[in-house]
Amino acid sequence: MKRGSWLLWGSALLVYGFLYLPLAIVVVYSFNDSRLNAEWVGFTWHWYDVLFHDEQMLEAAGNSLIIGLVASAVSTLLGTAAGYALYRFKSRVLAILVLSPIAIPEILMGVSLLIFFVMLNLTLGLVSIILSHVAFCIGFVAIVVRSRLAGMDDSLIEAARDLGATPWKAFRLVTLPLIMPGIIAGALMAFTLSIDDFVITFFTAGVDSTTLPLQIYSMIKIAVTPEVNAISTLLMLLTLFLIVGASKLAPGALRAA
Amino acid sequence: MSAAWRASLQRFLITGPPLVYLLLFFGIPTLIMVLASLRLPGEFGGLAPLWETGPSGTELNLSLESYGRFFSDSLYAWLFFKSFLYALVTAVACLLLAYPLALLIARSPGKRRDLLVLLVILPFWSNFLIRVYAWMIILGPESVLTRTLNALLAGLGIAPVELLFTPFAVLVGLVYVHLPFMVLPLFANLEKHDPALLDAAQDLGARSWQRFWRVTFPLSLPGVLAGAALVFIPALGIFAIPDILGGTDSILIGNVIKQQFLDARDWPFGSVLSMVLTALAVAFAAAAAWVASRQRL
Numbered sequence: 292m293k294r295g296s297w298l299l300w301g302s303a304l305l306v307y308g309f310l311y312l313p314l315a316i317v318v319v320y321s322f323n324d325s326r327l328n329a330e331w332v333g334f335t336w337h338w339y340d341v342l343f344h345d346e347q348m349l350e351a352a353g354n355s356l357i358i359g360l361v362a363s364a365v366s367t368l369l370g371t372a373a374g375y376a377l378y379r380f381k382s383r384v385l386a387i388l389v390l391s392p393i394a395i396p397e398i399l400m401g402v403s404l405l406i407f408f409v410m411l412n413l414t415l416g417l418v419s420i421i422l423s424h425v426a427f428c429i430g431f432v433a434i435v436v437r438s439r440l441a442g443m444d445d446s447l448i449e450a451a452r453d454l455g456a457t458p459w460k461a462f463r464l465v466t467l468p469l470i471m472p473g474i475i476a477g478a479l480m481a482f483t484l485s486i487d488d489f490v491i492t493f494f495t496a497g498v499d500s501t502t503l504p505l506q507i508y509s510m511i512k513i514a515v516t517p518e519v520n521a522i523s524t525l526l527m528l529l530t531l532f533l534i535v536g537a538s539k540l541a542p543g544a545l546r547a548a
Numbered sequence: 549m550s551a552a553w554r555a556s557l558q559r560f561l562i563t564g565p566p567l568v569y570l571l572l573f574f575g576i577p578t579l580i581m582v583l584a585s586l587r588l589p590g591e592f593g594g595l596a597p598l599w600e601t602g603p604s605g606t607e608l609n610l611s612l613e614s615y616g617r618f619f620s621d622s623l624y625a626w627l628f629f630k631s632f633l634y635a636l637v638t639a640v641a642c643l644l645l646a647y648p649l650a651l652l653i654a655r656s657p658g659k660r661r662d663l664l665v666l667l668v669i670l671p672f673w674s675n676f677l678i679r680v681y682a683w684m685i686i687l688g689p690e691s692v693l694t695r696t697l698n699a700l701l702a703g704l705g706i707a708p709v710e711l712l713f714t715p716f717a718v719l720v721g722l723v724y725v726h727l728p729f730m731v732l733p734l735f736a737n738l739e740k741h742d743p744a745l746l747d748a749a750q751d752l753g754a755r756s757w758q759r760f761w762r763v764t765f766p767l768s769l770p771g772v773l774a775g776a777a778l779v780f781i782p783a784l785g786i787f788a789i790p791d792i793l794g795g796t797d798s799i800l801i802g803n804v805i806k807q808q809f810l811d812a813r814d815w816p817f818g819s820v821l822s823m824v825l826t827a828l829a830v831a832f833a834a835a836a837a838w839v840a841s842r843q844r845l
Contacts, residue, residue: 299655302648309645310671310727313682320685329690373566380559388570395829396785398802399581399822400574402809406584406595406819407577426573429566458558487675489788494809507677511684511792523678534673538666 314527321520328517338521348522351506355486358417358502362424363482369425370432370481371474377433378440389434392427400427401494408495415497423495424485431484432477435541439473440466476541479533487530578826585819586610595815614816618824624804628824631801634715635783638722639730639776645723646730646775651764653731654738665735672728680792683721687711687793713795721789726782730775737771738764770840777836781829801825 320328324335342348373389376382392400404426408419443466451461489504496505503526510519588596588609596609618624653664671679686693689710698708711717741764749759787802794800801821808818 299648299652303652306645306649307667309724310668313679313686313724314671314674316685317678317682327690328685328688369566369569372562376563376566380563382563385563385567388567388574392574394781394833396782396802396825398785398787398805399826402805402818402822403577403581404573405809406815407580410580422573426570429570433566483673489677504675504677507681508788511677511681515684519681523675523681527674527678530674531670534670538669
């Protein structure tokens with residue numbers, strides 16, 4: 292190899308190290324037999340045991356799961372329609388509405404939804420969290436579905452129409468199966484985004500409901516124990532699983548979003 | 549039913565639901581925030597009633613008071629400027645770290661390229677708080693890094709330093725969280741470069757640094773600009789990173805907005821700060837788009 296490419300590989304490896312070392316440390320210390328995240332003392336499952344007996348954490352996990360499932364289902368439906376509309380009708384208003392929530396600082400969406408829900412007299416809780424999550428997940432699903440449609444050969448639809456299929460039939464039998472991997476990838480992404488969201492949930496959750504990220508935040512702020520590392524490790528495993536799945540279904544989709 | 553009518557019905561049925569949803573849960577809340585910035589704070593937090601019926605008839609409770617407060621105290625302008633500086637330093641640091649990585653990925657063969665891209669994306673999809681928390685461990689007072697550093701400093705006769713709860717820790721967190729946003733647009737740009745250009749430069753006698761500075765880098769400017777916008781704009785409004793990794797001296801505008809809505813409960817003033825932040829974010833996005841179109845990047 293030339294000198295230049297050694298330099299490139301060397302610096303790239305350092306940056307990969309920078310990306311992964313912190314996460315590796317979180318995982319390693321989740322098995323550490325010490326309250327402090329400072330020094331390796333010995334191996335233990337203790338913190339996982341603590342985690343699975345932590346009522347609040349389990350409740351938060353349950354909430355996150357419900358929110359993630361409902362929000363990803365609704366946003367997949369709406370996001371698929373939005374992606375189709377963006378591709379087929381090139382609606383500019385819709386494009387702005389779909390992309391803005393992704394582009395602006397998250398805190399702005401969080402506080403404006405807080406004002407909105409309070410003005411509607413809606414009690415903050417699971418419902419307000421789900422409504423908010425759907426709003427920012429739609430865009431991600433729409434982008435993946437749109438890019439999948441853009442990669443599709445339009446003459447397939449024309450062929451189906453020439454053979455006598457109604458527009459609906461052509462959509463159901465030709466378009467839908469072809470874009471299905473994109474839709475599933477979008478759904479997985481929406482679920483991941485919902486499960487992981489902190490900022491918008493922080494403003495729209497109210498006082499009585501908690502989710503995993505909110506629970507992690509309050510533990511980080513008040514009393515850190517390696518239980519945080521344990522729940523972090525499990526969450527990272529889940530994300531890894533979902534995102535690798537999504538990237539297998541729709542290569543390039545994650546990059547587009 | 550005529551074909552044209554059917555087509556517009558179809559369009560309406562597909563565009564309608566997501567459009568209505570996003571208008572309701574993104575468009576209207578944003579407009580309400582504009583209105584909230586003109587209202588008066590409520591007696592017990594939140595907002596005062598919009599209408600008030602007094603002895604002199606019904607009055608509309610709108611005022612520019614909160615905007616006045618914003619412009620009369622230079623503290624808030626300073627906070628915005630500080631957030632701007634943090635976001636700027638973050639974007640520059642991300643660029644320096646991301647460039648070699650993006651270049652390597654773009655010059656890798658197909659299969660390996662996909663893997664390397666996935667490796668950049670994966671940390672981005674892991675939970676945001678976990679990524680910040682990781683740095684809390686690494687920079688903590690008892691951590692291996694801090695103890696090693698302080699042992700070295702002691703050897704040189706310098707007083708020990710703290711890493712956590714400092715502006716440095718906030719910057720590290722900001723760079724770490726936003727790095728993938730810089731790598732991906734850069735890579736997408738570099739991937740499209742024609743390798744023949746570099747061969748031509750070499751044939752004409754350009755050395756490797758010259759080939760980089762005079763061919764690759766100028767061609768990659770659209771990617772640099774896109775990445776900078778994607779890092780800079782979200783970094784402007786961040787509140788959780790200073791909240792977790794910073795001390796009292798690293799409070800940014802996001803923290804003050806959060807405070808106004810959840811602790812001080814002065815919603816009109818919080819809305820004013822949010823409006824200014826929105827204006828800045830939109831202005832920077834528009835500026836980036838303008839530069840890109842002007843330079844035909």
